[in-house]
Amino acid sequence: MGRLVLLDATRTGRKLEDLQNKIRSLVVGQDEAVHAIVTAYQSHLVGLSPAGRPIGNFLFLGPTGSGKTRIVEATAQSLLNDPGAMIKIDCAEYQHGHEIAKLVGSPPGYLGHRETHPLLSQDALDQHHTDKIKLSLVLFDEIEKASDALWNLLLGILDKGILTLGDNRRVDFSESMVFLTSNLGAAEMCALDGPQLGFSAAPKDGGFHGGKEAKMSRIGVAAARRRFTPEFINRLDKIVVFKPLGEKELEKILDIELEMVEQRLQSAAASEPFQLEVAEGARKLLLREGTDSTFGARHLKRAIERLLVQPLSNLMASGQIQRGDCIHVSRGDDSTSLLFLREAAWRDNWRVASSLAA
Numbered sequence: 484m485g486r487l488v489l490l491d492a493t494r495t496g497r498k499l500e501d502l503q504n505k506i507r508s509l510v511v512g513q514d515e516a517v518h519a520i521v522t523a524y525q526s527h528l529v530g531l532s533p534a535g536r537p538i539g540n541f542l543f544l545g546p547t548g549s550g551k552t553r554i555v556e557a558t559a560q561s562l563l564n565d566p567g568a569m570i571k572i573d574c575a576e577y578q579h580g581h582e583i584a585k586l587v588g589s590p591p592g593y594l595g596h597r598e599t600h601p602l603l604s605q606d607a608l609d610q611h612h613t614d615k616i617k618l619s620l621v622l623f624d625e626i627e628k629a630s631d632a633l634w635n636l637l638l639g640i641l642d643k644g645i646l647t648l649g650d651n652r653r654v655d656f657s658e659s660m661v662f663l664t665s666n667l668g669a670a671e672m673c674a675l676d677g678p679q680l681g682f683s684a685a686p687k688d689g690g691f692h693g694g695k696e697a698k699m700s701r702i703g704v705a706a707a708r709r710r711f712t713p714e715f716i717n718r719l720d721k722i723v724v725f726k727p728l729g730e731k732e733l734e735k736i737l738d739i740e741l742e743m744v745e746q747r748l749q750s751a752a753a754s755e756p757f758q759l760e761v762a763e764g765a766r767k768l769l770l771r772e773g774t775d776s777t778f779g780a781r782h783l784k785r786a787i788e789r790l791l792v793q794p795l796s797n798l799m800a801s802g803q804i805q806r807g808d809c810i811h812v813s814r815g816d817d818s819t820s821l822l823f824l825r826e827a828a829w830r831d832n833w834r835v836a837s838s839l840a841a
Contacts, residue, residue, distance in 0.1 A: 516554050520660070537656045541663065542665065548782065558660075575628045578629065584649065586636070626664065663719075737787075744787065773787065812824075
């Protein structure tokens with residue numbers, strides 16, 4: 484008998500480490516959800532995913548603005564280089580049973596049978612496949628708003644990975660990840676610590692302590708079990724309750740959003756992009772104006788649009804800033820607005836120097 488060697492079953496492959504780091508660079512503070520996605524994808528890559536069902540079935544719970552939809556976009560960005568490389572079903576549009584025909588098409592004999600193009604066809608599912616990655620991401624957003632007909636439709640998809648369309652064609656979901664999001668239990672979570680619970684009340688050292696996180700998870704899972712049938716819950720691989728974020732997480736989210744603003748500026752002036760420098764005082768103002776326990780990270784995005792992006796668009800439209808300029812942003816004297824300073828581009832400095840030399 485050969486020598487036994489102790490193995491480390493917690494290690495992941497390098498590709499999966501890279502994927503995990505990419506998603507974490509786009510989504511802050513939701514490590515449990517990131518780990519669930521990466522683990523399911525790794526099982527698929529090595530061929531150990533259960534046969535005849537999707538790669539992973541996930542239910543994400545938590546308050547609005549906590550990153551449930553964002554993490555699916557981040558997965559698409561990290562794997563397929565496009566945050567929109569997924570099928571997104573807004574379940575609020577399927578509150579009545581007959582509206583399911585928009586997903587699967589009308590059966591023969593019904594009005595509009597030939598004119599109805601199902602949203603969940605095989606072609607739609609495979610549209611983002613590449614030569615290297617055969618993966619489909621399907622998001623059912625706010626699943627609690629859908630009718631029972633949609634939930635029953637999902638039973639077959641989550642269990643057998645098969646959907647039968649109205650014309651009896653079959654759609655294979657075995658190379659898909661299925662994500663369901665819901666706000667179930669969010670009100671009870673917010674009542675756990677009064678109106679301050681959410682993005683403004685978490686400790687500065689990041690997040691809540693384990694006891695409170697566990698209690699919030701129990702609230703979310705209990706709400707899901709009250710709403711969905713046992714056979715529906717049993718078809719899910721993982722239920723993740725997204726936790727509230729603290730100051731450090733919000734600061735990281737601000738960094739990500741400001742980087743996206745810079746990318747938009749570069750796209751607007753691709754040949755000679757603007758440079759944007761945001762001072763610490765301006766960052767604190769954006770964080771203060773963008774922190775809201777009810778609306779989460781979405782409120783921060785709105786604050787950035789209102790205080791930073793809209794003034795920048797005014798400066799560009801009025802010709803006050805030119806391509807290649809460096810824009811310095813600081814906090815205004817009134818502490819409620821931002822101050823914009825322009826560092827002239829090199830051509831302006833050259834013109835000034837030329838005129839002085841003349």
